[in-house]
Amino acid sequence: MSDAGALVSYNRNRWVAYALTGFVAAMLLLAYAAVPLYQVFCQATGYGGTTQVASDNPKGLIAREMTVSFDSNVDNNLPWKVTPSKPITGQIGKVETINFTATNTTNHPVTGQAVFNVSPELSGQYFNKIECFCFTKQTLQPGETVQMPVVFFVDPDLDKDRDLNTVRNITLSYTFYPSDNEG
Known part of the structure; x- marks a missing residue:
């Protein structure tokens, strides 16, 4: 593989790693925010x-x-x-x-x-x-x-x-x- 091909592959892999890291961080944030968001939803709608x-x-x-x-x-x-x-x-x-x-x-x-x-x-x-x-x-x-x-x-x-x-x-x-x- 040429140096240019390796660089493209490295950049693509780095982008995938960033995207997956961002996805995991977003899921953790949503897990922590789920209870307060649910409480706000219930208070606003009378749900439950x-x-x-x-x-x-x-x-x-x-x-x-x-x-x-x-x-x-x-x-x-x-x-x-x-x-x-x-x-x-x-x-x-x-x-x-x-x-x-x-x-x-x-x-x-x-x-x-x-x-x-x-x-x-x-x-x-x-x-x-x-x-x-x-x-x-x-x-x-x-x-x-x-x-x-x-x-x-x-x-x-x-x-x-x-x-x-x-x-x-x-x-x-x-x-x-x-x-x-x-x-």
Whole structure:
């Protein structure tokens, strides 16, 4: 092979190596970005029962009523007893405040955090939280019982969604986990 042929082959191989290195780097970047991108997607669309965050309800009330039920589950590694609020029924658009009650059943401080979802899943894009204990970690002192508020409303635009015409009950469910930051 001539020197010119070897140089062309070397340049071609170098380009392939650069392209493959760039491809591997892009795949690693996408792997690390997948979780935050998925969270942004879910928050924007309500996918998977992800609720929205709001500061108030600018759209007002509509005549249609909705019952909101509450559910709680506690991971076996979190020594808390959590009791959800009783279901409430009210006009869509009305800002409501409910409380979950949590008790630390140990003799030492325990920190936990809640993750949530809404069912039916399609209603997540219309379920707006103004305030929620789930936005931050919660530390309960030994034997402490606390009221953990959720302030929310159901967006009146839900009434315009054909897929939710027959929905009369939304369930807000929390699962409580121990936090990495104990006490």
